[in-house]
Amino acid sequence: MPLLNFRREVARFYLNLHSVSDPKNCGRPSYSVSSQKRVPEDVRKNPQGHYLERTLDGKQRKCAVCKKNVRKQCVKCDVGLHVECVIPWHS
Numbered sequence: 122m123p124l125l126n127f128r129r130e131v132a133r134f135y136l137n138l139h140s141v142s143d144p145k146n147c148g149r150p151s152y153s154v155s156s157q158k159r160v161p162e163d164v165r166k167n168p169q170g171h172y173l174e175r176t177l178d179g180k181q182r183k184c185a186v187c188k189k190n191v192r193k194q195c196v197k198c199d200v201g202l203h204v205e206c207v208i209p210w211h212s
Contacts, residue, residue, distance in 0.1 A: 170197045
């Protein structure tokens with residue numbers, strides 16, 4: 122078998138593998154528990170005790186609403202939130 126044909130066969134073999142060609146199986150696994158399931162609804166929708174503070178050491182977290190990086194968090198819910206995302210999260 123010529124070298125070129127051998128290389129083509131090897132390439133076809135790896136392209137036909139399920140895990141390599143399926144993008145859902147590539148990369149690191151996503152975090153399985155969303156922030157809505159992590160914070161009980163009665164705590165989240167209770168109007169008392171919710172205010173924003175800077176995260177410890179200014180570390181970034183993901184906003185529970187828009188999923189962008191943020192350096193503020195709700196003290197009661199312990200989730201990252203932007204100022205604009207506080208009302209949608211708690212209602």
